[in-house]
Structures are given as structure tokens and as C-alpha cells.
Amino acid sequence: MLNDLVDRIPEDRRERARSALSATFGRSPVTSLESITAGASASSYRIELAGRSYLLRLESPKRDAVRNPHRSYPCMRAAAAAGLTPAVHHADAGAGVVIADFVQERALADYPGGTAGVVRDLGSLIARLQEVPAFPPVFDYPSMIGHLFGQLLESGLFVPGLLDRHREGFERIRAAYPWDATALVSSHNELNPSNLLFDGERLWLIDWETAFRNDPLVDVATLTMFHAATPELEGLLLRSWLGRAPDHLLLARLRLIRMMVRLFYGCAASLNALGSTEAAVPATDFDAPTPAQFRDEVAQGRMKAGAPKAQRIVGKIALAGFLAGLAAPEFEEALVTVRRG
Secondary structure: OOOHHHHHOOHHHHHHHHHHHHHHHOOOOOOEEEEEEEOOOEEEEEEEEOOEEEEEEEEOOOOOOOOOHHHHHHHHHHHHHOOOOOOEEEEEOOOOEEEEEOOOOEOHHHOOOHHHHHHHHHHHHHHHHOOOOOOOOOOOHHHHHHHHHHHHHHHOOEOOOOOHHHHHHHHHHHHHOOOOHHHOEEEOOOOOHHHEEEOOOOEEEOOOOOOEEEOHHHHHHHHHHHOOOOHHHHHHHHHHHHOOOOOHHHHHHHHHHHHHHHHHHHHHHHHHOOOOHHHOOOEOOOOOOOHHHHHHHHHOOOOOOOOHHHHHHHHHHHHHHHHHHHHOHHHHHHHHHHHHO
């Protein structure tokens, strides 16, 4: 019989946890339960049974077109079968409960081969992910960003007119970029650093909440933002992913997709702060720390990742990055190349 440790889980999610644990482990008692994360999206716990550690994830009842366990759980199971994410022992989409192997995280600074080793192996992981039978579709990525951007314009988070250049730039990209529904592949769609785990030997991709069928370059572009920001590392990532050097057209498409990804993060992070005191006054500019400074604030404990203040900063960083992309001379060249290509 499960013991009283499960009573530490909030009441609105407790019975779902009990049912999942009973279905997976029978009468084996939980000998340890430790909260890992708790938020609007999900609560996660490290649990121990019979000397082994597992991850227990309990979703929020809230659903939308993107965050839907009936789509994301099959994606997660397919990724687990391909060895890309830890083994899944229980996944009940109706109840919103997952039990998977727990991975003890190690710092990426200890990764064999350093940053270059991380980037090279991430390229290989993305290539393997894109070989998995195509995940279910949601809607095309530009339309999703357009919807989020419309919400941002109506949110009051920024003073009127401040996002005009973003709107104009996004529409130019959207008009130039050919969206081929037949070329879409299985995609994670949110490969920021918090969704990668190093266990001391290898990398894992985790948190498949926003997984769906997407353009092959979306995951690659996200990795160039967070892990391969220099030309040398970007080249290494692309060669590892492709198995060859990229051509001029692919590099142009990557530049435009990366700008769409920046706009996605700018919209999503900003909207995550809605309703907080941090969002009470409309922003008049995009002044923010550099990405490196922000990561240092989080690493030193001076900033809580996921908190409204951090979300506002992440949103500003991404929106400022989008403007910088528009101002770069390579942007106009990329538009021309992609149109012709």
C-alpha cells in the first residue's frame, strides 16, 4: 500500500498520483518523495520505490491547442522508444500523469569534449528525432506565432507602437518563407537549456509538452540560440545534424526561422508574465541584460527562472534580438535567397 508520503502532493492532484502509482507499481510503497518543480503547467516529483528513482509529473487540468497530453504523451513515448528521453513507465493523457525514469542531472560544464562535444551530440540527437515517425500536427508555426503576436499586441504589456517594427518584419518573413506541410518532421519545439539533461554520460531531451510536427529547422534554430551562438559552433551543429556542410539556401532559411523562434520566445515569455505586478506598467523599451548576464543571475540565485520578472526579461531579450536580426544586412539577403530558392 502506498504510504502517507503521497499526502504531501496537493489535494487537487493527489488522487491522480495515487492511481498512477498503484497502476504502475502495485502495492510497492513510496519510500521517498521530493518536489522538483511546481507551476501552472505541471508539478514534478522525484520518488523512490524499491531502491529506484522515478519522475512523477502531474499536469495542470488546463488545456489548449498546443499543451494537450493527448498529443504530447504519444510524442514522448515515441521519443522514449527512440532512446531520446528517459524510459516512460506510465502515461495517462486523460488524467495528465506521467511516471518515467529519473535522471540525476550533471553540469554541462563536465560534458566530454566541452561545449563542442555538447553541440556535436545535440546535432546527432536532432537528426535521430527527425527520423521518428512524424508527430501529430497542430498548426503551422508562422500561424501560431502570428496568433501569439496578436495576443501580445492586445495585452498592454508594451506601449502602443513599440512593436510596429516586429509586426512589419514578421510579415515580411512570413511572406518570403515557403511553408511546406509535406516536409514537416517530429519536433520538440522548445529546446531551451532547461529541457536538456546530462546524466554524466549522455544527453537527454525532456519535457515534450509542446512537441508536434514542424519545420526541420525550428529545433536547429533554437539550439543555435542557446547552445551554438558562434559561427564555429553553428557550423559544427549543422554538419552533425546534416552529415554534410550546409548550402547557402539552408543558411538563409535558418536565419529567417531563427528570427521566428526569437519572436515566439518574445511573445510566449512576455505573455507568461500577464497578471503579475511585473506586467502592471507597459514597457517603453526593450532594455534588458544580455543573455549571458541573465543566465548568470539565475545561476547565482539572484533571479528565479520562470518567475514573472524573469519572464519579462526573457521576453525583452528575445524581442530585442528580433530587432537586431532585422537590422543585420544579412536579413535582406536571406529574404531574397529564400524567395528565389
